[in-house]
Amino acid sequence: MPSRSRLDAIRHISEPRLQRYLATTANDEDAALDLYEWNTSVSGAFFESISALEIALRNALHERLSMWCANDAGSWYDDPKGVFNEPTKRAIASARARVASKGARETPGRVVAEISFGFWRYLLTGAYQAPLWVPCLHHAFPGAKRVDIEMQVAALHELRNRIAHHEAIYHRDLERDYDYLVELAEHLHSRLGWWIDSRSRVPQVLRERPTA
Numbered sequence: 001m002p003s004r005s006r007l008d009a010i011r012h013i014s015e016p017r018l019q020r021y022l023a024t025t026a027n028d029e030d031a032a033l034d035l036y037e038w039n040t041s042v043s044g045a046f047f048e049s050i051s052a053l054e055i056a057l058r059n060a061l062h063e064r065l066s067m068w069c070a071n072d073a074g075s076w077y078d079d080p081k082g083v084f085n086e087p088t089k090r091a092i093a094s095a096r097a098r099v100a101s102k103g104a105r106e107t108p109g110r111v112v113a114e115i116s117f118g119f120w121r122y123l124l125t126g127a128y129q130a131p132l133w134v135p136c137l138h139h140a141f142p143g144a145k146r147v148d149i150e151m152q153v154a155a156l157h158e159l160r161n162r163i164a165h166h167e168a169i170y171h172r173d174l175e176r177d178y179d180y181l182v183e184l185a186e187h188l189h190s191r192l193g194w195w196i197d198s199r200s201r202v203p204q205v206l207r208e209r210p211t212a
Contacts, residue, residue, distance in 0.1 A: 020168055034210040039170045041208075043163045045201035046177070050160050052196050053185050054117050057153070060140040060188050061120055062112045068136040075108050083131035091119045121157045124150045141187040149187065152180040170209075178202050 018032055021039075025031035065076035072080035077092045084092070095114035099106050123132055124146065133146045141149050159177050162169050178200075186193030197203075 024170075031210065035170060038205075038208065038210055039168055042174065042202070042205045043166075043169055045205045046159065046169070046174075046181075047163050049178075049181055049196050049200045049202055050156055050163075053156065053181055054160070056185065056188050056192055058112055058115065058117075058120055061123065061137060062108070064136050064140045066108070075111075077108075077111060081131075083128070085127065088119070088122065091115065091122075095119075117157050117160060121150075121153045124153055126150075144187045149184070152184045155180050156184070174202075174206060178206070 013033075013036065018036065021032035021035050022029065025035060062076075069076040069080050074080055077096075079089065079092075092111075092115070095111050096106060098114045099110045104110055122128075123137065126146075128137075129146060138144075138146065155177060159169060159172065181202075182193045182197050184193075185196050
């Protein structure tokens with residue numbers, strides 16, 4: 001039987017949100033709350049590591065795109081080579097509008113900071129295999145196949161979004177997700193995977209998962 005303080009916590013969480021955890025723990029309220037609390041902990045640990053990876057990923061792609069367009073007029077997001085489709089152009093326009101709405105002078109760094117993780121994920125899909133991956137983006141992931149990079153980025157993007165919306169992630173193969181994170185970081189730079197892994201709380205929190 002949960003203690004009074006735990007019963008209060010359950011009421012604040014709300015029954016609909018806790019229902020999934022109760023179903024997983026055969027309606028054991030104590031076990032459900034343990035799992036809920038652990039889900040919060042592992043979400044926080046993952047978010048820290050994904051944040052480091054996301055910044056490294058966007059900086060690497062920004063660098064490669066800038067190098068590719070170095071001899072063209074304007075920045076890469078001006079699409080001097082005419083390779084972006086309409087959804088990509090709209091995403092860039094929205095990022096530039098957000099910079100302008102803050103009253104700030106537009107710079108590449110400010111535009112890149114306003115671009116979402118989903119944008120970079122989309123640049124790595126099959127739609128951009130010929131126009132972007134082959135001439136440019138593959139240099140950011142030496143020796144890797146685009147389909148493998150896309151799979152890893154897609155999985156981490158989905159995980160990040162679930163965490164950002166405070167959703168359950170305990171049912172996922174989180175060990176696999178963490179492997180993707182470290183492997184992707186290693187593709188970007190041989191020491192980046194080590195750096196993220198050396199400071200990440202994810203492995204420890206994964207070992208602390210409730211056994212009920």
